[in-house]
Amino acid sequence: MAEDGPPAAGGDRLLVDIEGFEGPLDLLLTLARSQKVDLRRISVLALAEQYLAFVAEARGLRIELAADYLVMAAWLAYLKSRLLLPPDQAGEAPPAEDMAAALALRLERLQAMRDAAAALMARDRLGRDVFARGAPEEITHAVRIDYTAGLIDLLRAYARIRTRDEFRPWAFDRRDVYTMEEALDRLRGMLGDIADWAPLEVWLPPGWSTPARRRSATAATFAAALELARQGRLAIRQAEPFGPVGLRPKGPG
C-alpha cells in the first residue's frame, strides 16, 4: 500500500520530489526507513540531519515548500541542537531524548497504521473473496396500518368545516321555506275543488307541520291568497282581529 510513496529511497540521499509525500511526517518516515533499522532504534539525530538536508536541497532548487515542511524543519533544527548540546540545566524544556523518543514513536505509530491498513485490505473481503447470498428472499411485509390523529387535527378539522360554512355565500336555507310561488300554484289548483268558505288551515300544504315550516307555509299561503283576492279570484274574510281567516273562491266575473 505504501508503494506509491517516494520514488527513490536508495542511499542516504533522496531525490527531491516533494509531490510524493503526504506531509512532513510521511517524508520523515520514508527517511527513517532508509536507515534500514528497526524504527525503534532509528537515530533521530541522523533523521533530523537528513530532513534538514532534504529541505535545504529543495530550497536550493527553488522548490516552494509548504509551511508545514518548514515548521517541521525548524523544530528538527531545534531538536538537533538540543541533542548535540549538553543537557539543559535549568530543566525548563523536556529532555531532548524524550522529544526524540516521542518523534520516533510517532513514526512507528504511523508505520503501524500503514501496516494495519495493508493487512486489512488483504483480508478475505466480502464481495471479493467471500460472498453473501446471491438471491436473498424477500421478507414480505404485511403492513398493518395504525391510523393516528391528534386532538389538534380534530379541532382543525372542525374549525375547517365551520370556517367553510362562514365563507359559503349566504343563502337562505330553502328546505323549510314555502315560497309564495308554491302557494299560488297550490291555491290556483284548489280553487275548483272548494266551493264555500274554508279556513286558511285547510288551504295549507300537507306535511308542513313543524312550527317553523307551518309558519312559513301559513305566511306564503296568506300572501298568495291576498294576490288572488286582488285578481278577484278569491274572497277573504276575518270576523275580528286575530280571528280565523276564511277563504272562498270567486267565479271569474
Added chain:
Amino acid sequence: MTGPPTTEDAPGLFPAPPMAEQERMVEAMLFASAEPLRAADLAARMPPGCDAAEALAHLARRYEGRGVRLVRVGEAWAFRTAPDLAHLMHREAVETRKLSRAAIETLAIVAYHQPVTRAEIEAIRGVAVSRGTIDQLLELDWIRLGRRRQTPGRPVTFVVTDRFLDHFGLASTRDLPGLRELREAGLLDPRPPGAAAEEDEPPSGQTDLFED
C-alpha cells in the same frame, strides 16, 4: 493450503478434488449466485474432472429436511426456503398513517354534534359521507352506533366511544372547545367579513331541531 491452482491453464494436470470438496464448491456457488445455475454452469467453474451432477445429488440429499432445500428450477438448481417455514418470511409491519380528511372531519362532527345521523353529518360537511369513512371510524372504535332517532325512518345515530376520548385525551366531549375558543386559539383565523358564526356555537345546538 497454497492457493488454488489456475486449473483452466492446465487441464488434467491435477486430479479432480474429492467429491466432498466438489460438494462444497457447488454449495458455495449456488449460495452466492443470484440466478439458479445449471450443472453445466457449475462444471464450467469447477476444476477439470469434476462431476457437478453428482455433487448436486449429494448436496440435495444433505439439505433434505433442512431449513433450506436444494430445488430444481427448470434445468437449473437453486437454494430455496423450505415451504413449511415460509411463514418466517412474513413480517407484520405497523405503519402509522394520518386519518383522511373526510374521516377526521366526520369524526369531529360526531364529537361535536353527537348523537348525529349520517344525513346530518352530510348536511354539516356539505358532501356525502362514504360508507368506507364511517366503517373506518367504527373499526378504529372511535365512533359507535347510538340510539335510533325517533323520527320517520328511525335513522341510526353515531356517538363517540370511550376509546375516542382516551385517544384524544378528553374526559368528555364537553371538554371540546367551542368555536369561539377555536378562534381564540388561532384555529379559526380567517374571520369572514360580517359573517355571524356564532349562531350554532354550542356543540349540541342542533339537537333542538329534532326535539318536539
Added chain:
Amino acid sequence: MTGPPTTEDAPGLFPAPPMAEQERMVEAMLFASAEPLRAADLAARMPPGCDAAEALAHLARRYEGRGVRLVRVGEAWAFRTAPDLAHLMHREAVETRKLSRAAIETLAIVAYHQPVTRAEIEAIRGVAVSRGTIDQLLELDWIRLGRRRQTPGRPVTFVVTDRFLDHFGLASTRDLPGLRELREAGLLDPRPPGAAAEEDEPPSGQTDLFED
C-alpha cells in the same frame, strides 16, 4: 402439520418447537437474508420460547467446514461462502471502488483507535484529513459517527460499523489483526507522544487535563 399457530396472539400457549426445528428456522431466515441478522431479530420472528442463540450455536457447528459458513458480524450472524472457494466466485464479484491511500489509512486508524476524532486521525497521519476521505468511508457505511468526546468543543468521534466488520470478515473489532501487539507496544494511543510535534495542538491529550 397444520399451519403454524398465530403465536403472537397466544404467547406460551404452545410449547416452543424442538431445538432441531428452531435450528431449521434460523437456517432458513439467515439463508434468505443477504444482511447479517441479530439473534434478537431472529427470535422476534420465531415462536415464543425459542432460543435463537442456542439454535445459532448448533447451526454454526453444522456448517463448519462447509462451502458456506455461519459467521458472526458484531452482534449479528450471516451465512458467507468459505474464503478458500473465492476462486470459484470471481464471476459474482462486483468491483469495489478503488480507495485512496488516505482513505485506507484513515479507515485503519478508525478501526484500531476507535472512537477517534478527526484531529486524532490527523495527528497520527501527520496531515489534514480531507472532507472527501471521511465522506467516502461514511458512504461505504464502513465508519459512522460515535459519541461526542467529552472534551472542550465536544468533537465528534468516528467508529467502524458492522458493515465494516462484515466486509473484512471480522466477528468484532477485538479480532482486528495484531490489535493486542499494537496496544502493548503503546501504538494505539491517539495522543501525540510526549512533546513531539508541538506544532499541532494535542487532540485528546487534553482529556486528562479536564478530568478531575
